[in-house]
Every structure is written in structure tokens, then in C-alpha cells.
Amino acid sequence: MPVGPTRLAASSWGLLMGGVSIAAVHGSFVFGFFFLSTGAGAWPPEGMGPPSALRGLATTGLVVLGAGLAALAWRLTAAGSLAGVRSAHVGAALAGGAAAVLTSLDVASQIPEAVEHAYPGTVALLHGVVAAAFGAAVVIAAVLAVTRRVRREDSAVLAGWWLLIAVLWLPTYAAVQIWSRVQ
């Protein structure tokens, strides 16, 4: 039985519970997006549209990359490879930073017309939550990289956070990039 400074069990459950609530906030915004679409004449309205499809694809790629690196860091932690873990943490921080910039641009692209119609407002909201999650991923990964942490529970937190990002991003992408275009 391990007796020591591990908090894996509790921290993993805590992260799961917190992640459920964050996903539920985002899920409420997704519900809002679809609910408003059912009552609107056109969704998106004439002259407005979703953010750049290219940025959406790039963000999706960065989600995969960041989540992969975070998962890799978790596995390398178990192997005790300090250099490998640190590199994976730095990589995850960079991927998160790049994705945060892209999703912030998505938000910015919707703001000018947000007071005119509910569509750009809801799109900006959905991307705003994801951008904040990317920002948090950068902070977590940067702290771990700077402090050279190789504890399993820390890497598990980062991997869990990227999993949450994927849970937030997929419905956002499906709603904004796919649903909006097939309307």
C-alpha cells in the first residue's frame, strides 16, 4: 500500500467532478445555441457566418496534439523520464498557447456583429469557454515544465484537463463549423 505524498485518487476524482461542471456550463451554452437556432428565421443569418474553417481545423489538430502530448507526459512520468516529461509539458503548453490564440481570434471575429444578432454572440461564447480552457492548459503545463514536476498526479491533472478540452471543443466544432454550414 503506498504511503506517501500521492493524491492521485482524490485529485483525479476532484478533477472529474470539476470537469463535469465545467462541461455542463459549456453544455448549457451549446443547448442555447441549438435552442435559439430553432426559433430563428435563419441561423446563421444572412451576412453572418461561422469563424474561419481553417482555424477550426487547425484548432482541432492542436487539440489532438496537446492531448497526445499530455497523455505522453503521463506515461513518461510512470517511466520516470524527467527530460521526456518536461519536453512533453513544454509541447503541451505551446499547443495550448497556439490554440488559445486561434480560438481567441474566433471570438474576436464574432464580436463586431454580436449586438445585432444572437448567433455571433453564442458562437463567441462557445469559443470563449474553449479559449479559457486552452489558457488554463497553458498555465498548468507551464507551471509543471518550469517546476520540473514528474509526479504522476500532476501529469494526470494535465492529461485530464486536455481530455476536458476535447469534450468542450468537439460539440463546439460540430455546432459552429458543421451545423452552421449545413443550415
Added chain:
Amino acid sequence: MTATATGTAVEHAVLDRTWSSRPGIVGWLTAVNHKQIGLRFVVTAFGFMLVGGVLAGLIRLQLIVPRAEVLGPEAYNQVFTMHGTIMMFLFAVPMLEGLGMYFVPLMIGARDLPFPRLNAFGYWLYLGGGLILMWSFVTGSVPDGGWFAYPTLTGPEFSPDRGLDFWLLGVTMLEVSGIVGALELVVVILRHRAPGMTLSRMPIFVWSILLQGGMILLAFPAIIAASLMLEIERKFGVPFYDPTGEGNPLLWQHLFWIFGHPEVYIMLIPATGVVSAVVQTFARRPLVAYPLVVAALTAIAILSFGLWVHHMFAVGIPMLALALFSVASMLIAIPSGVQVFSWLATIWTGRVRWSTPMLFVAGFIVIFVAGGITGVMVASAPFDWQVHDSFFVVAHFHYVLFGGVVFPIFAALHYWFPKWTGRVPGEALGKASFWIMFVGFNVAFFPQHFLGFLGMPRRVYTYDPGLGWEGHNLASSLGTGVLTLGILVFMVNLAVSASRGRIAGPNPWSADTLEWAAASPPPSYNFGELPVVGAREPLWAPGVDLDERTRAVTTALRAPTAPGAREQLATTVVDAQIVEVTRLAGPSIWPLLTAAAVTVAMVGVLVDAWTLAVLAGLGVVVGLVAWLAPRSPA
């Protein structure tokens, strides 16, 4: 019976040094112990209840006779809005979570909650949110859109002053605090139960807190999201709820009630958990049909997420949806009934001591059943259309919420008072307070059913004479006065008993759950030797034969394995088998500073001081990093 040992005085001293908060004001500000934080929630929530009660008194004073002039229409709107807001957001849920924070670790044999600093952060956030709401009284811009704040009434066009901003930002902070508390409670219950306390041996109160926590995690986000959208609409004009920009006010109603209906059961489920604990103790026998009660609680928790539309029957819902939500609303009466019959059977077959907590529980059963019956009535859409927004609905939800939640809370305060203070509350004044409250409550709220049938709408600040409403309103207002007197007697009793009550000892009620195995009040570390559980009623059952491994672990943890290490057992989710020893964080000022930064950021948004809001937001990030920063390299 549990296997516990007293340990040596030296071991207790070391444990106390390890788990105690620092002395003085710094210790108070940096405290993270679950008992301190839980008690703060309870005391603060009780204080807010008194504020909400004063507002209720003002409402009834205004309605005592036709054309009264105690409050004008604007002030009346503000008073009923803040009354509902305070009772729902600042009193009931924080009070019940506070009880859970204090007692759940004790009931499951843990030493603290798993994230003590997060718990402290939750309290400071709650206090900050509450103070923002109270601040509205000082500024004069008091929220006045009702406790469910429907747009477009609460949008920028019809509520242009800052009242609703106070409401939206304050409530958001309160809900985040609620989520934080729920997260703590769910994790401690799932991962830190005493060895041997399988899921099927958990006290019903712990089950109820577990379910409440799960519901909070899923329900509160909806109101957070809805509030953020409304605040953005109010500040920046993004038309989420404004139909002129293809927004839809019904979106608010859906999101609000996706939160709001489970909210009723978020309050009710732990209240029924208290009832089960009290009934079992004072009937002096195990609860009848424990597995069915657990199943009923679980069914209520799940069903409560499928009922929200019954609050919207009058907005124009398709007939099929009306029928579905109507049936679902009636369905919840079945598991509620299972619980009632379990309590009745336990009382029937037990040897009941009619002490004060038991009287409050008996009062609860009577009132809750009455409220449940009117609940089934309003679940029927055609009936609901007739009484919608009338005083019948006011009577119904006060029977459910005051009878169903406040009476059990008062039972809990009396029941657990010896554990907090080490002294037993007086019975004579306790019983007097119950009878005064019971009579006062029914005189106050029963006539409101008739007021509804007679056509009196809720939320009108006055009425004309000759409508047939005078007698019922007079009785209702007088009953409120009697009810207030009962609450005052209850408070006097506890205040006097805190210093003059009989010394309680660990288990004055001869109860069966683990919190009564600890001293009264419990030491900072709860248990010298961590308990091991072999039965559903551990203090009524014979002792447990420990296996060698369990004995080794519990003996080892009679003192920290490293200097200053706050250690407790982690166990498996279902069977509560020992998995590992975890170390918990100690006192820290960062939870307070981070919550203060959140509060300042909210104030910045409130008063349009955006630079302040951004700087405070950065302060939050700094606070979180400092709070979580590693203390030593791995």
C-alpha cells in the same frame, strides 16, 4: 460497533498539533479544517435566513390589511425578490452543505475533506457573493425581478439600474461556491470512507449528501451559464434573450428551471437525510427498508432533472410535452411516498422518544405530505393553468420548502448542537419553539391556499377591500408573527444552552452513526485511531475483528508518519477497502486572497470599472498559482 482505540495522550497531542489551525486572527483567516468551514457556512447561512425572515415579515406587514402603506410597489418588488433570493441561494443550500461539510467526514470516519483549501475558498466565495447581494441594499439598486429573474423584465430595457447586476454576479459566485462544496463532499464520500463502510452501510444522511452533491455538479452550471448570458446582454447588448435580435426569453426559463427544479430537491434530499437520521435515533431502531429509501432518494435525484417544464406550463408548450412533464411530475410522488412510509414504519415499530428533533421531524412529515399533495395537484397542467402565479402556488412551495427543508434544518440544529458545543439543548424551550413554529407556520400558509382559489395573484403589493381576501391575509400575517416568535424561542434556547446546557458527552442521544463516537466537540483530527466499520449502524453493532493489514494501517495513523503530515485513508468506492494514505493540504491564506480577488473582479464588472476587473482577474490567476505551487520539487 466500530473498532476504535483511544491512543496515548502523546499521540493525541501530536495529532492535534498536526491538524489544528494556527492561533489568532491569522489562524482564523487561514483555517481549512472541515469543522470550522462547515460551521461558518451554518452560522452565516442562519444569519442570512434572519435577513430573509425580516423581509418576509415586511411582506406580510404590507399585506395584513387592504391598501396598507408599509411598502410602496417598487420596494415591495425588491423585498419579495430578495426574500426568495436569500432563502434559496444564501440560506437553504449553504446551510445544508455546511451541515454536510461538518458531519459527513465525521460520519464516514475521515479526518477532513479531500481539498481543504478549496473548501475554504468555497466559503469565502459564498461570503463574497452574499455581501455583493447585501450591498445592493446600501446602494438602493436592489434586485426587483423576482427570484427567478425572467428576461425580458430583467433585461437592459426594463431593468436599467444595477439591481439585476448585483443579482446575477452575486448568484454566480454563490453557485460556484456551491459546486466547490459539492465536489468536496462527493469525493470525500466516494474515496475516504472508513474501511468497511461499504456503500450499503453508508448512513442515509451521507447518501443524501452524495446525491445532493451530484445534482449540484450538474444543475448549478445551467444557472451560471444563464446568468453569464444575461449579464453579457445587460452590459454589452448581445441579444441572447432579446427577441428583436433573434434571442429568446424562453431560453432563460429553460436554463433557469433546468437548474431550478433540481434545486428544490437539492434542498429536499439532504433534508430528508436529516429526517432519516433523526427518526432512526429517536425511534431507537434501524430505519425500515434502508435499500428502498436509498433507491427512492436516487430515483428522486434522477427524476428531478426531468420536471423543469412544469414551471413553464403557462408559456405555451406542445400538448405532448405537457403530458410528459405532467406525468413525470406526478411520478416523483412515488419515491417520496416510499420515504414517508419508511419513516412511519420506523416510528410505528420503534420505541420513540419525542424529543425536540423528533417533534420537528413529525411536523415535517405532516407539512411535507400536505405540500406534496398540492404538488401533485399543480403537476396537472389544467389545474396549474388555473392557479398559476396565484397565492396557491406560494402556499404550495412554502409547505414544501419551509415544511420540507426548514423544519428538518431546525431538527438538525437541535440534534447536532451537542456535537458542536458539548452541551445538550434545553428540551422545554425546544419543544415550545417547535409547537409555536408549527402552529404559526400553518396559520401563516394554510390560508394562502384559499387566497389562491379566490384569485389573489402573487407579487401584488396591495389589494382592494371587498375581494374576500382580508381574513385570510390577516390570518397569514398573524401566523407569520407567531412563526417568528417560535424561531426566536429556538434561538434563545440554543444561546442559553451553549453555556448552561447539560454536558453532552460523546453520544447524548445514544445514536448509531460515527460522529457520535468522537468527542463533543470533536478534536481537530476527529478520531485518534481511524474507525473501522462492520455494520450499517456501527455504534449499535458488536465490535469488528480487524485483519492484520487494517490493524497495522489504523495503528500507524494514530500519529503522522512524517512531521506535520495531515494523513487520511483513501478507500475504494464501493467496498471501502484501503487503497492508500493520502496527505492533505494545510492552512493557507491563498484561498481567502483568491476569493477576495474574485469578489473584487465581480465588483469591477458591476460598476463598469473594467481595469479593476481585469487586474483582479489577474490576481485570481496569481492566487491560484501561489495556492497550488509545489512546496518542494518532486
